[in-house]
Amino acid sequence: MSGPNTDYDPVEVTPLKADEVEAMREAALAAVAAASDLDALKQVRLEHAGDRSPLALANREIGALPPQARKEAGQRVGQARGAVNQAIAARQAVLEAEHEERMLVEETVDVTLPTQRRRRGSRHPLTLQSELIADLFVAMGYEVAEGPVVEAEWLNFDALNLGPDHPARTMQDTFWTEPADHHVVLRTQTSPVQARTMLTRKPPIYVVCPGRVFRTDEYDATHSPMFHQVEGLVVDEGITMAHLKGTLDHFASQLFGEGIDTRFRPSYFPFTEPSAEVDVRCFVCRGGDGVAECRTCRGEGWIEWGGCGVVNPRVLVACGVDPDVHSGFAFGMGIDRSFMFRHNLEDLRPLFEGDVRWSSAFGTEI
Amino acid sequence: MKTPVSWIKEYVDVPAHVTTEELTRRLTLTGLKLEGIHSPGAEITGPLVVGRVLTMEPEPQKNGKTINWCTVDVRDANGTGEPQGIVCGAHNFAPGDLVVVVLPGGVLPGGFAISARKTYGHVSAGMICSARELGLGEDHDGIIVLPPDAGEPGQDVRGILGLDEEVVELEINPDRAYALSLRGIAREVLVSVDGATGFRDPAVRDTPLANDEGHPVVVEDGEGCPVFVARKVTGFDPAAPTPDVIAQRITAAGMRPISLAVDVTNYVMLETGRPIHAYDADELQGALVVRRARGGERLTTLDGTARELDPADLVVTDDSGIIGLGGVMGGETTEISATTTSVLVEAAHWDAVSMFRTGKRHRISSEAGKRNERGVDPTICEAAADRVVELLVEHGGGQAHPGVTVVGAPPAMPTVEVPGDLAARVSGMAVSEEQSVELLRAVGCEVSGSGVLSVTPPPWRPDLTDAQDFSEEVIRLVGYDRVPSVLPTPPSGRGLTRAQRLRRRVGRTLAGEGYVEVVSFPFVGDADLDALGLPPDDRRRDLLRLSNPLSSEADAMTTTLLPGLLRTAGRNVGHGLGDVAIFETATVTLPRGSSPAAILPVDRRPTDAEFDALDKALPAQPLHLGLVALGDADGSGWWGAGRRVSWADAVDGVRAVADALGLTLDARAAVVAPWHPGRCAELSVDGVVVGHAGEVHPKVCQAFGLPARTVAAEVDLDVLVERAVDLRHAPSFSTYPVAKEDVALVVDAAVDAADVEAALREGAGELLESIRLFDVYTGDQVGAGRKSLAYALRFRAPDRTLKEGEAAAARDAAVALAGERTGAVQRS
Incomplete structure (x- = not known):
């Protein structure tokens, strides 16, 4: 994201005010918490941490700010993105654990089934x-x-x-x-x-x-x-x-x-x-x-x-x-x-x- | 040898506290093994008594038979003292006779329970017994009539009939022929049983001196017949009955009472060990001559068999010709008959080897032959003949003829030098020289000297010829149970040989592959080979034949394991088993037109050349491995269908073995019985053919009762084991990247995949790491008569990463060579 701002579109510029960044962060965290399975979380990641997510777009705006404003804005956006990524990773771990547990239960077989597919040989x-x-x-x-x-x-x-x-x-x-x-x-x-x-x-x-x-x-x-x-x-x-x-x-x-x-x-x-x-x-x-x-x-x-x-x-x-x-x-x-x-x-x-x-x-x- | 215990005790005194069990236990420990203690009346229970016939009323029956309604006095044995009413079908008795009566409640041999029952209009309360009903013999001419002085009515009859007698059966080893007599057994009791004393030798008696008045005898072959004694009894009553005690004793010994004259000769043989022959003296014409038979001579022996004689057979002749096979069996013409009144008794000593050969040649196995061929005391001919004469005179009412013919003299026993400490050295236990001398004297040896003893065995022990034989006598009498138990210390061994270890590995490998090992008899017949479909010129038809097979259908040693394996597989199918995989490792016998195996001398080691020639005279006997599988290789089940065995499993079974031996097998199409001509692989290692594997020919499957598509293999395991990789070097593997190339080649359907693969390998060169055929396709896309073979090739260099295009170039070279060699075209 620190590369040249080639697709910068000034129309979409979002103000980097503190409360706006906070709102993006809250929305993202709420969505993470609401993701009920790995597929939903994947969607949340796309929407709130992907290239086109509000925070990513906000991040791009930082370069356009006057130099004295960049530091504060950068800090604010960076913290918000960090929190969101952390939340996603934590949620990911929880959902993966749940998924694995469920899969293992679903894959249970009857181990008492007969298993002799190959005859046993013997010596005289x-x-x-x-x-x-x-x-x-x-x-x-x-x-x-x-x-x-x-x-x-x-x-x-x-x-x-x-x-x-x-x-x-x-x-x-x-x-x-x-x-x-x-x-x-x-x-x-x-x-x-x-x-x-x-x-x-x-x-x-x-x-x-x-x-x-x-x-x-x-x-x-x-x-x-x-x-x-x-x-x-x-x-x-x-x-x-x-x-x-x-x-x-x-x-x-x-x-x-x-x-x-x-x-x-x-x-x-x-x-x-x-x-x-x-x-x-x-x-x-x-x-x-x-x-x-x-x-x-x-x-x-x-x-x-x-x-x-x-x-x-x-x-x-x-x-x-x-x-x-x-x-x-x-x-x-x-x-x-x-x-x-x-x-x-x-x-x-x-x-x-x-x-x-x-x-x-x-x-x-x- | 079976004998009543009471008979043994007639010749030796045994302390009263020694039971029959103890007596026979001691005999067993010194070498006469107890086979069993029997009692003739063991199966009879309940009242079996003497009865006196009071009345008998013949009553004809509607069925044509006449029965006798009898009253029999059994005194108080029936509880009432009243005469017992019994129906009897026999007629060989009269009122006043003493008979044997089994009363209701008795049980006869075979579990035959007696009760009072209604029959022929009477209540028959018991039975008057025949010898057969009591298990005393096969004589069923009528019931037993006891001698008038046998006993009192009502008395238990067991003692009178010898039914309560204990009969011991002892196993006599072939070296102890002397123990085939009461004389020998009593002597063994004397030396084996503590406290036994008073041995009375039945062969020691005063005999009349030889004179010229006896029947003339000429012995032309003194080596074959060193001693010939002849005595005569005249005025003999041929109808005189055999005394009960003699009949009972020879019956107990397992012989059949026949007539007094015959029974007495058998009795004296059992008593002394000396076989005796009796002639009807009135049938003899002129002097008896003992000689070897001449070519073409014949004799009908008294078993009714006409025999062609061999020049080595010893015969007895008179003026009429040959009258007996000396020492083995007499002839028909001079046999004792129901009218014989004059008996000539022959007690002769015969050469044991000659007796053995004649018995074997004519397949005659007789009680006399058994003794004569193992060696009889040559010094007791006169005593034995005299004893026969005595008994014939006593029980047959005859007169002993004064003539006593004795020709020849018993050979002297050789004296043997026996080291005094030999018994100790051989046994490993402390046996003093004094003890050895004492024990040798106890068995009848004459011993003199010290340090090295001079020992002369007694004449009844021709088996004692070597020093070590005498040591056995000493050791057995000291007691084998006294020999200490000491482990020797062998030098460190080399373990199993490599071949032995590899053979075990082969068995374990096949067991791991699911095969069950079987063991078959190696006998085969031509019909088995026909069933395999072997052509007439097949090498496997060259069989080593047996002279005396158990069955004419399997009269040879097999050249292939397949008949046995296919039969065994068929048995399993017959037992309802559908999936069978079996294997066998065994030698086969391949004749190689050898010369005879020499009978070498035994007084020295054969030379290396002689021993070598002996080995070469034997057929080749390579160890083969065979396997047969049918039904499913992998079973069906809840997981789905099984996998049927195919020709490939047979090849794979052998490959698994080869792999275990570090060998790679090459396969080639072959047409060999008993395999399917299109599904048989000839297997080889380094160009040496080791055997074949594949699907069994449908006709062969049918012949052996096997399902179609049964598969089999047979290989020479010796060749595989011999070529097994000995020392395997540690491998190293390249860790550089692998380059994979797949090619599909279209070839003529008749082209062998093995050839295509070989060409690919060669063409691909050193960079080729592995090649795997992963698909075989036939069908429209490649055209009729063509097949597509798809290979996965992996290339790798040991020391570098392959350059761009290097693998492709190697692949192209491989395809090019395959094209050149097999006409393969890369599939587009």
Whole structure:
């Protein structure tokens, strides 16, 4: 407004008397106070503070006044304009606050509406169980070993002290592949990974191997031609059965809860000597007062969990480990079986049916 | 192995306070696991008594049957002392016989409750029982007639029939064949149960010396048959019944009583562990000869199966030819029959490996074979044969023939050097040498020396061959429960491998994308591949076949995850689910024309070359990732309609995985089954094809019961993981102003957008920051057979503000190259 007075029109000149300026100010303040919404205030701003407003026009007149009158008039008009602008800003803030409050109320939605526009995915509980077990052992310093499921007969059997005429071979109903003279099987156990590990690494060896295995079992509630095992193998100097027991006790307590330990029963596996069946203390009744009614362990207080033992020196020899220097232990558990009793599943078939509702129930962590 | 507890106690004394539960708990802890304690009469409740038949009146019925209206004396068992009136349909008894009566209020196996009921014009107050009705066997020729001295009328019959007997079932591991006998179990009780004493070995008896008067036997293969003992009983009464105690015991053991001669051989096998074979001696012609079969020879075994023999089979012959598969199963011609009066008893020791092979070859699984192939005490042939003779004479009224044939001698047990501290070293618990020696002697070993012990196992323990085997014997008897629990200290590990971590990342990524992981069986058949529409020369038809598949329709290992995934998707649809997204990661099996996998020696490590050859003999087994989606990708709801899955979701699923691995996938049109020929993308990384994705062919959808527009992808995850970006460098981004240019290009409809984009990128040069296809238009404005592709290009320099016209020039260069490469014309 302090620029050249180009559009000065002397006809419109308003006297700059004090009472007139005061009247303009009062009119403007009244209009500001009367503005009931932001649109009205915008109009008020235009009319009372805009370029064409009486006070703006009065301001332009100041330049035309004699020099001695300019100061007083300038002060008077300036104060009036300042008051009006201040009032507009204050009113603006009030109206904006009111507006925002009203808008937020108006925009209220029903937040209880269903929101699932995108399906949730999940990982298979057996994958999760395998990873959980692997992680328990990785935390102890083990590594995770792997091997093929279509495996050489020698690695699945012979190298593990299961020669061709070993009666125990018939205990594992094996899938054989064509042609028969190629000596290739679907691995019946994760133990060939033991042999592979010893053949490719030097002791100390601390590994676990979760994986799929196959037996010619007809598919029903408790049998599956494919299931999952986790195998553990340790080969080091001075390894004993006590280390095996300590490891499995730790494993059991990590998987099934604090205080859950294991029980060994003599058993027979060609690849270990001595061999043991390992039972885990029932994590539901803990073998305590409720044992008789316990459905998880069927009243035994213990649940059959897997097999284990001290690695048979014959296996060490076949795999290039000197049994006079090193000894080892090995164990194997069913992952599906562990999952079943840990999660109260009586029929294994949902594991392999792939009903998305069933798998989804387990999400991405178990 | 099942046996009545009372039978065990015939050979070993157990303190009275040791219950069956305690006895079997101890056996379980030393290695004979309790499978269960049964009682034959466990299911029978209420009054079950001896009755004497007083009268029986046959009454013919209209239905042609004749029933007997009987009065039976049960004394006071019925509360009145009056004779009990009972209707009976059987006829194998007479007045005066003792029978088994269940009175009203009793319950028989199967929950069969007995009450007085009206039938055939009488009130029948109870039932006269058959063996089958009591759960004692399948014999249903009639009711049980008790021996005249069995008991008094009214007396509870459970004890008489052995119904209250406790039968224990023990699991016998294959190395403990000796425990497949009462002799072995009693011995285990002796060493396992505190206070057990007085072991009486049923195989220790005075036997007559061998002489020349017995049936002539020639053993031509002394390795296959080291010992052959033959004894004869003449004047045997083939109708003589099997004594109840023998019948009950072999029934309890799970075998069926057949006839006295057969039952006695089974009984002695159970008692001593030594399988026995009995021949009808009158059917034998000349000397028995033991030899290997010759090519082309045949034998019909007593199960009625005609078998072609293998030259490795051990056979027993006489002048008539082959009469038995030695140690495995006898032949039909010399089988004991209902007219046999002269029995030749064979107790022979056979080579275990030969027994195993013959049993496997002929698929014969028998109680005798089970013992022979696991190893039987070779020193007890004479005792076992003598015991059979004794029982046949005693219960069959025959005479023992004085002839005793014994050919061969039991092989000596090898002596093994066992370090005295081995049990302690293996177990990690304190076991002294003295304790080891004591326990080894307890299980029957001969032990001498100190420091390094010389140990000879007893003849019934052929499983004890290695030093470590003996340590197990010591440790199990000290007690596995005494082994301390000590954590070993592994060296610090390296954690999961990179590939293992990346595979987990892949699974999590897909779960995040809404896919549910499934696990399928890897079995597939040709029909599955037909359903996929694979052409005859498709590589995926080259399958690794199984010799013994569970189903002939799925007789091979799959080469693709799609059949399993599509079937699983179909099952979900069948369960009424309309929106399904699933994935699977699993290996597939790709044969590669390998040579055989050698059976290497086990007395040394294979050479690296041998091990390498073993691996190469296996089929390739790459890890694949497959996914299938159908229905809505984004669900419909109150917010509006959902979004159906499309071919692009399948590509995007794989892209999400690639992205998680730091890889960029290139897509190219491809025609590959089972995909829609116009909606299949071949996906590659750096020019290496990793798999395919797109919409599933409508015919394939139909074949798998899936809705149209189901989408699928399958890629080789190993390749992706292998190429995953390892170390990512920290990026830097220009903060200078961006210049945006949009272009719309019209191309022939057949031109791939990927080619247009590649040309634009190349033509635009280094200043191009990003390019995005934001619209695809087909229609009147561009003309038939043409499409318009609209791209948003962003230009920026890393170190300066672009000069006026620089971006436009780069855009023009991009359009020019696209025009040159793809015939693209800028849309006006």
